[in-house]
Amino acid sequence: MWLLLWLTLVMLLIGLWAAPNFWERRIYPRIRLEVRVSRDYADPGEELEIRIRVVNPTRLPCPKVRLDFVLPDELAVVGGNGERRVRLDTYLLARQSAELIVPAVAVRRGVARWNQAMLECMDLLGLQQSFLTVYPQMEVIVRPARLAPGAERRLLDGLMGEIRVRRFIQEDPSLFTGVRPYTSRDPLKNVSWFATARTGGLMVKQFGYTTDARIWLLLNGQMGKEQWAVAARDRLDRLCERVRQLAVQLAGEEAEVGFMTNLSDSLGGSTELLPAAGPVQPERLANRLGSLSRYTSCSQAELLQAAGRAKRPGDTVVLVTDYRDAESTRALSMLRQQGCPVHVIDLAPEGGNTRGGGAGEAGDGQSPGREEVMAYGG
Template sequence: MTATDERPTPAPVSQGRIALRTVGRSASDALRSAGGAVASVGRRVAAFTEPVTGVVSVIGWLVLAAALGAAILAVVLDWVEFAFLAATLLGAVLIAVPFVFGRMRYRVGVELQPRRVVAGERALGRLTVVNDATSPSLPSRMELPVGDGLAVFQLPAIPPAAEHEELFAVPTEHRAVIVAGPAISVRGDQLGLLRRTVRWSEPVELFVHPRTARLKPSAAGLVKDLEGEVTRTITDHDISFHALRAYEPGDPLRNVHWRSSARTGRLMVRQYEETRRSELVLLQVTSAEHYVDDDEFELAVSIFASLGVQIVRDGTTATAATEQFNLRTNTAISLLDDSCRIEPSKSSTVVRTFAREVLRRTPAASVVMLVVGSAVPLAEIRAVETVLPSDAQLFVFRADRGADARIGRTGNAPVATIGELGELPAVVRRVKP
């Protein structure tokens, strides 16, 4: 007998099991189909009743639920007190119904003046409401979300074509993008059981820029001239003259230096040092674990923005980035606007990996500026040098609130420690490659 013959023959699958599985699958499919149909009907019913149910506030639903519960208790326990309670609660909802009727025809505008401020400066807002109806409007309430807050204005009766104006202050203590709007009119009862809202305007953004320090042009070794930054690469086609060499077959005749050729009796051609425009990469690490507190993070953002604004003013080709997004560098205003959106990140960041990902997109970078917090280990900063392009120079700015301003080195990179924003201009002047 062979080994193959010794293998046990598999037991046959009974027809009953197959039928049971088929029935189970059919039942499961049927339940899923029924569930999908019920959900579809539910969505249609909700969409049909939304004009009515949409005006009931959370408090209104709680009152209706309490009225239903009291009515059930009155029937079950035969307590007339619960019947009176149910009638009272239901009556309150019915009395609130007339307050939501009526149509308003407003033209609403929301203005912020100015649209851009520095953190701590004053900003004012203006809400204008024009009655476009042919009859006076009824008194109503207008709500305007402003950042995390809510401004509420009680509008009086406004004659036809008349305008009502409300002024409000916008808190600007902290760097942020504050959204004002949309303006919403609210009709409803004083208890807030029913609430009918109409949106009248679009949101308007107020940019609260970080505080910045004014730096001198060409900060931290930046090159600012028409020829660009001289490199060590020798080429036959450029602007910066380097030396003369003997002519070789294939050299273009336009590079022949005729005076030297006549003097030496042999053809001599010019050689040049390759030049390039400075391309700068400005990075900020936003991982919260690298900063002691929020104040230190804000100091780092101010350092980042100060450097970025001066780079843009110098006309240097630049890339500015955090882990979350790239900032626009076409103008100083656009860079400051984008810096308002920088937020601490809860995710952990490996500085070397972050720098490598950005530098992959900018392989011609000649200067890399890195802004970090005081909790970043120096070993992570040294690791950034391993991903730099050839001939690129790294400069590190380390925010450390309350620390004395100083310049140290880690590897080949200078590390400037900034304790206050006002120290940045003096430190930048002292930073050397």
């Protein structure tokens, strides 16, 4: 009898020692984490759902699983006052899964990546813990904030004035593209009586433009040493927001908008967007702006030179920057000498001097943070 009790006790101790090791070697490594996001692109303030699924594909149960992670800087938990920590405690039976839905909100521009997480697995008695590294591979691009229209009216009026003058001089008014419903602003001479009789509603003729209004938006990310030492992430966000605002306003004026920058793309994509018209183009541009990093691939002068090679006769260039130096000033002057209209939006912080340390280069005493229609130092 005592021998049987002793053998039972020994077998129990061996089981308590061997079972956690067996689970650690055979069960825990097969636990996997699956993550799905409701959208790939989001604007700041928009909500999205993150579905986290922990799966146990084995024939044995997993007594306790804990997932504790922090959302990327670009996201936050809805209603959490900026809280980004998410925690999941569950248990999994054989071939069972547990799902957690995290309502998140986009906070700031950038690529929200979640490439690695730690799963903590414990046995039923809590005697042994096992930490497992999983790779969810979640990625959401948060685009720049959509600024309210109306800013830079002076610059926009100047750009559209050039386009309207060019169209008035060179436009072919006989390019018929279709008909549309009549509005109170349409002249009666444009009414299509055949289309009106066919549809039963007053219809007017619609004419297209034979003169392209192509505008290149250039985003400069080059900084001076002083700027780089105190460079904040808000700087790049501010530049991207202004570029997106201009793209939306120009697209609303039926202009073809292109984009070029000297910043690197976090996803390894192209940093150039060929000019195109329509409401979809600003959205394409916003997607590109969302994945830009603060590291540059070339200088501002080289960016201007690339724009000079890409432009066609009649194109307009708009440079958005907060930095200037002697080399970029020369490149800007050469671009203007080629007959290309160039407008500069200087977003340098108030009271700051963004000029580089070139020989003979000094501040011009003008207040920064304004629109410029003249060359640097002009």
